[in-house]
Each structure stands twice: as C-alpha cells, then as structure tokens.
Amino acid sequence: MVARDILEEVLSRALSLGGDFSEIFVEDRVINSIRMVNGKIDDVISGRDHGAGIRIMKGYRSVYAYTNDTGRTALLDTAYKAACALKEGEQDLNITLTERIPSNIHQILYVPSSVDNQKKATIVKTAYKAAKDYAPEILQVTVGYGDVDQKILIANSEGLLVEDRRVRTRLFIQSIASDGNENQTGFEGPGRYMGFEMFEIIDPEYYAKEASRTAVTMLHADLCPAGRMPVVIDNGFGGVIFHEACGHALEATSVAKGHSVFAGKIGEKIASEKVTAIDDGTIPNLWGSINIDDEGIPTQRKVLIENGILKTYMIDKLNGRRMGMAPNGSSRRQSYKYAPTSRMTNTYIAPGSDENDDIIASIPEGLYAKKMGGGSVNPVTGEFNFAVAEGYLIRNGKVNKPVRGATLIGKGSEILFKIDMVGKDMQMGQGMCGSLSGSVPTNVGQPMIRVSEITVGGR
Amino acid sequence: MKTMEFREFKDKLFKAAREAGFTDFEVYYALGESFKVTVYQKEIDNYSVNVTKGLGFRGIYNGRMGYAYTEILDEESVNLLVKNAKTNAIVKDNDDLEVIYRGDDKYIDINCFNEELPKVGENEKIRLALEMETMALEKDKRVKDIKYCGIQSFEGNINIVNSKGLDLSHRANGIYAVLIPVVQDGDRATTSVAFKSSRNINDIKVEDLVNEAVEKALAYIGAGVVKTGKYKVVLNNEVASDLLETYADIFSADKVQKGMSLLKNKTGKIVGSKTLTIIDDPLLENGMASTPFDGEGVACHTKEIVREGQLVTLLHNLRTALKDGVKSTGNASRPSYSSTIDISPTNFYVKAGELDLEELLRKMQNGLLITELQGLHSGANTISGDFSLAAKGFEILNGEISRPIEQITIAGNFYQLMLDIEEVGNDIKFGIPSGGGCFGSPSLLIRELSVAG
Numbered sequence: 001m002v003a004r005d006i007l008e009e010v011l012s013r014a015l016s017l018g019g020d021f022s023e024i025f026v027e028d029r030v031i032n033s034i035r036m037v038n039g040k041i042d043d044v045i046s047g048r049d050h051g052a053g054i055r056i057m058k059g060y061r062s063v064y065a066y067t068n069d070t071g072r073t074a075l076l077d078t079a080y081k082a083a084c085a086l087k088e089g090e091q092d093l094n095i096t097l098t099e100r101i102p103s104n105i106h107q108i109l110y111v112p113s114s115v116d117n118q119k120k121a122t123i124v125k126t127a128y129k130a131a132k133d134y135a136p137e138i139l140q141v142t143v144g145y146g147d148v149d150q151k152i153l154i155a156n157s158e159g160l161l162v163e164d165r166r167v168r169t170r171l172f173i174q175s176i177a178s179d180g181n182e183n184q185t186g187f188e189g190p191g192r193y194m195g196f197e198m199f200e201i202i203d204p205e206y207y208a209k210e211a212s213r214t215a216v217t218m219l220h221a222d223l224c225p226a227g228r229m230p231v232v233i234d235n236g237f238g239g240v241i242f243h244e245a246c247g248h249a250l251e252a253t254s255v256a257k258g259h260s261v262f263a264g265k266i267g268e269k270i271a272s273e274k275v276t277a278i279d280d281g282t283i284p285n286l287w288g289s290i291n292i293d294d295e296g297i298p299t300q301r302k303v304l305i306e307n308g309i310l311k312t313y314m315i316d317k318l319n320g321r322r323m324g325m326a327p328n329g330s331s332r333r334q335s336y337k338y339a340p341t342s343r344m345t346n347t348y349i350a351p352g353s354d355e356n357d358d359i360i361a362s363i364p365e366g367l368y369a370k371k372m373g374g375g376s377v378n379p380v381t382g383e384f385n386f387a388v389a390e391g392y393l394i395r396n397g398k399v400n401k402p403v404r405g406a407t408l409i410g411k412g413s414e415i416l417f418k419i420d421m422v423g424k425d426m427q428m429g430q431g432m433c434g435s436l437s438g439s440v441p442t443n444v445g446q447p448m449i450r451v452s453e454i455t456v457g458g459r
Numbered sequence: 460m461k462t463m464e465f466r467e468f469k470d471k472l473f474k475a476a477r478e479a480g481f482t483d484f485e486v487y488y489a490l491g492e493s494f495k496v497t498v499y500q501k502e503i504d505n506y507s508v509n510v511t512k513g514l515g516f517r518g519i520y521n522g523r524m525g526y527a528y529t530e531i532l533d534e535e536s537v538n539l540l541v542k543n544a545k546t547n548a549i550v551k552d553n554d555d556l557e558v559i560y561r562g563d564d565k566y567i568d569i570n571c572f573n574e575e576l577p578k579v580g581e582n583e584k585i586r587l588a589l590e591m592e593t594m595a596l597e598k599d600k601r602v603k604d605i606k607y608c609g610i611q612s613f614e615g616n617i618n619i620v621n622s623k624g625l626d627l628s629h630r631a632n633g634i635y636a637v638l639i640p641v642v643q644d645g646d647r648a649t650t651s652v653a654f655k656s657s658r659n660i661n662d663i664k665v666e667d668l669v670n671e672a673v674e675k676a677l678a679y680i681g682a683g684v685v686k687t688g689k690y691k692v693v694l695n696n697e698v699a700s701d702l703l704e705t706y707a708d709i710f711s712a713d714k715v716q717k718g719m720s721l722l723k724n725k726t727g728k729i730v731g732s733k734t735l736t737i738i739d740d741p742l743l744e745n746g747m748a749s750t751p752f753d754g755e756g757v758a759c760h761t762k763e764i765v766r767e768g769q770l771v772t773l774l775h776n777l778r779t780a781l782k783d784g785v786k787s788t789g790n791a792s793r794p795s796y797s798s799t800i801d802i803s804p805t806n807f808y809v810k811a812g813e814l815d816l817e818e819l820l821r822k823m824q825n826g827l828l829i830t831e832l833q834g835l836h837s838g839a840n841t842i843s844g845d846f847s848l849a850a851k852g853f854e855i856l857n858g859e860i861s862r863p864i865e866q867i868t869i870a871g872n873f874y875q876l877m878l879d880i881e882e883v884g885n886d887i888k889f890g891i892p893s894g895g896g897c898f899g900s901p902s903l904l905i906r907e908l909s910v911a912g
Contacts, residue, residue, distance in 0.1 A: 374837030457868025
C-alpha cells in the first residue's frame with residue numbers, strides 16, 4: 001500500500017528526535033452494510049476508510065498520530081509532528097525493512113466486494129421473513145448484514161514489514177414481540193472471519209427464529225426476583241461472564257500499571273480448580289481470530305488460567321515493556337485511528353466434566369441464564385455487570401418459568417472461585433468489545449457453568 | 460486536502476452523479492483535528508495528534524436515496540462513490556420519500572468556535588494534565604494511583620453542499636479534561652470520574668476537578684450493601700443525565716414509526732409527572748452539541764419535547780416528518796460522513812426545578828442516593844424501557860447521608876420512571892458530548908425503584 005523506501009524514510013523520520021521504537025500502520029478498508037426494517041431494505045451504505053497511524057515509543061512513553069493522507073509528504077509530516085512530541089535529542093537512523101509473509105490460517109472463498117448486493121439482500125430478506133413469521137406477537141424485526149474487507153500493512157523500526165487482509169461477515173437479527181402495551185426483544189448476531197461463504201455454515205433462518213423465540217418468551221415472562229442466588233449460565237454467549245469479569249483484568253493494559261486485581265499474581269490460584277480459561281486467536285475463521293495482531297506479531301493460543309492457577313496475561317509491546325514481558329500477539333486496534341493495546345480474541349472457559357442435567361438438578365432455587373446480553377467491568381475494582389437476555393427460574397432442580405429484566409453483578413476475583421460446576425459442551429458467541437483501542441470483534445465462549453452465588457438485579 | 464480541492468472534487472462528483480442518472484444529490488464533507496495527552500507518574504504516557512477528513516455522498520436514483528462514503532478524495536473515489544450509491548439505491552425498497560433539502564431562508568448564527576482555543580499551545584495542555592495528576596496524588600494519602608488523567612481538544616469543520624443549491628458550513632472546537640483517581644481502602648480499590656468540557660481553556664479548573672474526583676472516590680470508602688427491596692431513590696445529576704442519554708431514542712419519530720418506542724400515539728398525552736420538562740436546545744450558548752442546522756441542512760430551533768409531563772413533539776427529520784404530516788424539528792443527525800441520516804437530539808436536558816441536592820434528600824427522608832451506574836449499554840433495554848443496572852451511592856436516613864453503598868442494582872422501567880419523578884433538583888449538569896448529542900439533567904427524586912443487594 002505504501003512503497004518500502006517511503007516506509008523506511010517515515011520510520012527513521014519518526015525516530016529523528018530521539019524515540020527508541022517507531023511503527024506505521026496503514027489501512028485500507030471497504031465496508032458494506034444493509035439494514036432491513038418493516039420488511040423493507042431501509043438503509044444501505046458502502047464506504048472506504050483509508051489512513052495511517054504512526055506510533056513512537058521512548059521507554060514507557062508513547063506518541064500516536066494519524067492521517068487520512070498516505071502520500072509520502074503527509075506521512076513524513078505526520079511522523080515529524082509525532083517526533084516533536086518527544087524532543088529527546090536528535091539522531092539519524094537508517095532503517096531497513098525485511099518483508100515477512102504471515103501464514104494465512106483463515107481461508108476466504110468469496111471476497112465481499114465480488115458478491116452482488118442483491119445476493120446479500122436476499123439473505124437479509126430470508127432472515128426477516130423467518131423472524132417475522134415466527135409468531136403473531138412479533139411486531140417488528142430488524143435485520144442487519146455487514147461485511148468488512150480490511151487490508152493492513154505494519155512496519156516498524158525493528159525491521160518488520162508485514163501485510164495482511166482480514167475479511168469478516170456478520171448478520172444481526174433483532175426481534176420485538178409486543179402485546180400492545182409492552183415490548184420485549186430477542187437478539188442473535190452470528191459472525192465469522194469469512195466471506196459470503198459464511199452462509200454455507202450459518203443458517204439465517206435458524207438464528208432469525210431464535211431471536212423471535214427469545215422475544216416471545218420474554219414477553220410472557222414475569223419480572224425476575226432480586227437478590228443473591230445460585231446461577232446457571234448456559235454455553236455460547238454466556239462466556240461474556242468470563243470476558244467481562246476476568247478477561248479485561250488479564251489484559252496488560254490494566255495489569256502493567258497495577259490497575260488490575262490480578263496484577264502480580266502469576267502462579268497463584270485465582271479461580272476454582274474447575275476453571276481453565278484460554279484466549280486463542282488462531283482458530284480458523286472464527287470471528288475473533290487474526291493471523292497477525294495489530295503490531296504485526298503472529299497471534300497465539302494462550303492458556304490464561306489452568307485449573308485455577310493464573311498462567312499468563314494478554315500482552316502488547318508498550319505494556320510489555322512496563323511488565324518486563326514479551327508481547328504475545330494480543331495487540332489490537334479498531335482502525336488506524338487508534339494506537340493498539342492488549343485485547344482479547346476468542347476467549348473461552350474450557351470444557352469440564354459435569355453433565356448439564358446434573359448442574360440444573362443441583363439447584364433447589366436459583367436462576368438459569370440461557371442467553372446473556374452484554375456487560376462491562378471496571379478492571380481496577382473488578383466490579384462487573386451483565387444483562388440476562390433470556391432467563392428462567394430454577395425450582396427444585398428443574399427449569400421453571402421464564403423471567404425478564406435480570407442483571408448479574410459481582411467482582412471478578414470473587415466470581416472465579418464461585419464457578420463450582422463446568423459442563424462439557426463448549427460453544428462460542430460473537431460480540432464487539434469496546435475498550436481503549438476502540439471496538440474489535442471478539443468471541444466469547446464456555447460450556448454450561450454453575451456459579452454458587454451471585455447478586456441478581458431484578459424487580 | 461485544501462478547501463479548493465474539496466470544491467474541485469465536489470464538482471467532478473456532481474458531474475459524474477448527474478451523468479449516472481441521479482436526480483438530486485449531496486455531499487457532506489468533514490475535516491477534523493484532534494489532540495490528546497494523558498500522563499502517568501509525572502511523565503507523558505500517551506500523546507496523539509490527528510487529522511482526518513471524510514466525505515459522504517448521497518443521491519436519489521429512481522426515487523430512492525443511495526449512500527456511500529470515502530476517506531480518499533481521488534479520481535477513483537469519484538467513480539466508486541457514484542457506483543456504490545447507485546447500487547445501494549437500487550437494493551433499497553423502502554417507499555418512504557427521502558428528499559435533498561433546498562434550505563431555509565434564515566439560519567441563526569451561533570458561535571461554536573472559540574478563536575482563542577487554537578492559540579493554546581500543546582505545552583500548556585500537557586502542563587495542565589501534569590498539574591492535575593500531581594495535585595490529585597497530593598490531595599490525600601489514600602489516593603494511591605491515577606488510572607486516567609488526560610486533556611483532549613478538537614476542532615472540526617463540516618460542509619453540506621447539494622444539487623438544490625444548499626451550501627452550508629459550520630465549525631466548532633472544544634477541550635475536555637478527564638481525571639480518574641484510584642483510592643485504596645485496605646485491600647479494596649475505588650475509582651471515580653471527574654470531567655469538564657468547554658470551549659474555553661480557562662474553564663478547565665484543575666483544582667476543582669481534583670477536589671471533585673478525590674472527594675467522590677473517598678466517599679465510597681467502607682461501602683457496604685443494602686437489603687434487597689423497594690426504595691425511594693434520588694438519582695444525582697450525572698446518573699439522571701446518563702439515563703436520559705440512554706433512553707433518548709424513545710423520542711425519535713423514526714423509532715416510534717418503526718415500533719421501537721412505546722411513545723406511539725402519545726403526542727399530546729401525559730408521559731411523565733408534572734415536574735418533568737425536557738428541552739432540546741440546539742442554540743444553547745456554550746452547548747457542546749450546539750449547531751445552527753441539522754444533518755439535512757434544516758435550520759435548528761429550541762423546543763420543549765415534554766412540557767410538565769405532556770409529550771409535545773417527537774424529534775423529526777425530513778423523512779419522518781413527511782410521513783407524519785408535520786414539519787421537521789431539525790433533528791436529522793449525521794454523526795459522521797460514514798453514517799446515513801438518522802435522528803438525534805442536540806443539547807437535550809431536563810429543565811431544572813428549585814431544590815438543591817440537600818433539600819431533595821431531606822424531602823426523601825429515607826432511601827438511596829444513586830451516584831454511579833454501570834452497564835447502561837447492556838442492562839438498559841431501550842425498546843422495552845426495562846433497566847437493571849449495577850449502582851453505587853449512599854444510604855439516606857432522616858434526610859442525611861448515612862453510609863456509602865456498592866454492589867447493588869437498581870431496576871425499573873424508564874417509561875414508569877418518567878411518571879414517578881416526584882421532584883426535580885436545581886443542579887443541572889451536562890455530560891460529555893457524544894455523536895448523539897449532549898445530555899443534561901438535575902438530580903431527580905423518584906417514588907420507588909427495586910434494589911438488589
């Protein structure tokens with residue numbers, strides 16, 4: 001996207017006033033999005049994002065600048081502007097880049113730009129019809145389709161030069177069920193690191209009906225009672241509990257400055273022995289996967305917690321310096337407009353040995369969270385919260401009536417010890433994770449788990 | 460890209476659009492510059508200087524509006540924009556009429572650009588950030604660290620030019636300061652946030668921010684829980700404005716027309732208590748979301764959305780107004796060149812009442828004062844109105860603060876909450892503006908909410 005000699009020139013200009021590391025990230029991204037409401041295609045937009053971000057480090061300090069103009073003059077200007085922020089004396093460096101070709105673990109069959117928008121619209125219409133026809137109570141359905149084709153180039157003053165191309169496709173279905181006075185919603189959002197071939201493995205009708213089923217079930221649900229109780233969280237998007245409650249606190253972004261309850265605890269027991277948790281960006285074609293991270297390092301499979309013992313963190317270059325640890329392919333950013341930092345990819349709790357039936361049967365009175373909504377966490381205090389999208393009461397070891405409006409809150413360090421049963425069937429769900437370096441696609445996952453006690457916010 | 464180059468690009472694009480068969484078309488061009496510095500342990504931690512531009516094109520082809528955008532203004536982009544917008548217009552099958560606007564006779568001139576702000580050097584902003592960190596650490600020995608301490612500034616310019624002769628531009632700038640200290644209480648840590656946004660650097664008073672942030676964090680030390688049950692609640696001004704922001708979409712005519720808001724057929728009806736008046740004021744002096752015209756070029760005006768509990772109007776753009784047979788309220792939003800036309804408020808706030816926070820608490824006598832909410836993006840459902848949110852605050856006994864509380868949730872329904880507002884305070888405060896407007900509220904006394912502890 002930018003010639004090698006220009007990259008070399010830009011990287012040395014960036015270091016001309018004294019930095020010890022410089023990096024350039026060039027991006028060219030094409031997006032398409034289609035939205036259908038009320039049975040009509042309502043919103044369609046295509047666009048092209050293009051720009052470059054230049055980063056300079058000096059010790060623990062970091063300077064970032066970006067521009068839409070990737071011509072030589074603009075890049076040199078941007079590099080100089082960033083360098084001026086350091087002003088640590090002058091140096092004249094010659095940087096030589098060595099091109100590296102990353103191994104592509106994520107095969108793409110149909111690049112989105114080569115697929116007609118009409119074909120994409122057909123998928124949207126199919127999903128819409130299945131969701132709308134599910135029940136007479138379905139008042140409104142919104143179906144969204146989006147694809148992204150992101151080409152990136154990363155070069156740095158250590159000589160790295162690498163390019164990659166990331167193609168992702170996602171479908172969203174939101175169903176609203178109504179009885180005239182009240183509205184309830186159901187949501188599904190399957191996505192993959194794939195092109196249009198995603199629809200060979202993802203059945204839009206299945207997910208559409210699921211969204212409507214949740215909406216209708218919640219319309220006929222009572223309000224969830226409030227209080228502390230045992231909770232069973234189902235597999236798939238249920239993994240958001242680990243993502244929020246613990247995942248963010250294991251990112252170097254929080255750990256490096258000691259702003260995490262898990263800082264300095266490698267080798268210590270931080271969870272019940274039932275818990276093994278993994279972050280793995282190498283699984284082919286998964287939503288959160290990458291070939292290389294946004295600093296150009298190949299992604300890895302990282303065992304974060306093994307049988308309750310903390311093994312490692314997710315580490316980026318800058319925070320790794322503060323921690324005295326090497327980066328492990330965990331650096332991500334939304335776009336050239338963000339400096340990268342440590343983030344999750346596909347993060348999940350590994351399968352355990354308990355049977356689902358036994359987990360439910362073990363609870364005299366509690367909550368079964370079949371589907372989770374989103375959540376958030378304050379890594380400093382470990383306080384997390386997340387919404388239950390579809391919940392049921394458990395009475396005498398059996399799943400009883402549906403309940404709505406539940407939120408689970410707690411502290412990450414405490415909940416990890418309270419996960420006392422872990423099922424066998426691990427599934428993943430797709431999400432967008434927002435943090436310092438913007439919004440990035442991540443998978444969350446787990447088998448069914450039991451949390452012995454948690455605060456449930458209901459009415 | 461200089462303005463002349465934008466004009467040249469626009470001319471080429473318009474020529475290509477006409478040749479491709481578009482009947483009406485428009486460009487929305489945005490140029491922006493921003494600066495951010497954060498400090499950590501007396502040194503610059505992160506520093507960024509950014510320049511961006513982008514251009515959104517939309518045009519009517521066969522009666523339907525197609526959209527496309529680009530961040531590169533080259534020859535190839537002209538063709539790509541026209542081709543993509545055309546394909547997108549063809550795919551669309553919504554029959555709602557969308558129009559390119561001719562413009563209004565008069566636009567109220569409001570100044571959103573402080574000429575003095577660009578003269579403030581980066582060194583001055585760095586100095587402010589460093590001073591803020593040092594003062595926060597020295598303020599109290601229980602302040603163990605600073606999680607975030609930063610100053611940001613921005614300036615932006617937008618142009619809307621269309622084939623019907625509309626040619627508008629608007630520029631704005633601003634500066635923000637944000638401080639998040641970490642207070643240690645035994646083995647527990649507590650954080651709090653203090654922020655200030657303005658167009659005048661002299662409004663960034665470091666000492667005030669430090670006092671506010673540190674006092675807030677210290678007040679939570681020793682926090683406990685309360686028993687699960689129903690409580691009278693005062694939502695402080697920050698919490699109330701966060702909730703208003705989360706549920707602002709229910710006032711969008713687009714959401715109402717699509718069945719995503721329960722305010723359908725409610726215009727003219729009672730939706731809130733007598734004490735509730737909500738205003739959308741795009742012309743607010745020093746408002747961080749102030750603007751003379753909206754995303755479609757319609758002139759903006761100040762209006763009451765809810766007057767003493769009665770829903771006066773929904774927020775409209777041209778399309779929803781045409782559908783409902785009313786005039787646009789000038790709330791078409793275009794948060795970015797990469798977005799299509801939607802609806803959003805501008806400076807949107809609950810009108811202040813007469814009691815200060817202490818008087819509200821005395822009036823409540825026993826209940827909870829909520830000062831922090833978490834999980835608004837997930838635990839608040841804008842379609843059902845239901846919310847269940849992690850919260851922090853204080854227990855109030857006999858009208859006075861008794862002790863801090865944490866690890867609780869508050870749950871209710873926003874539609875019901877509007878009806879349950881018993882008293883509105885006088886301490887109006889605006890939050891940090893986002894692409895969707897800038898929201899403000901005084902503290903509110905609520906009849907009852909469910910609390911889990």
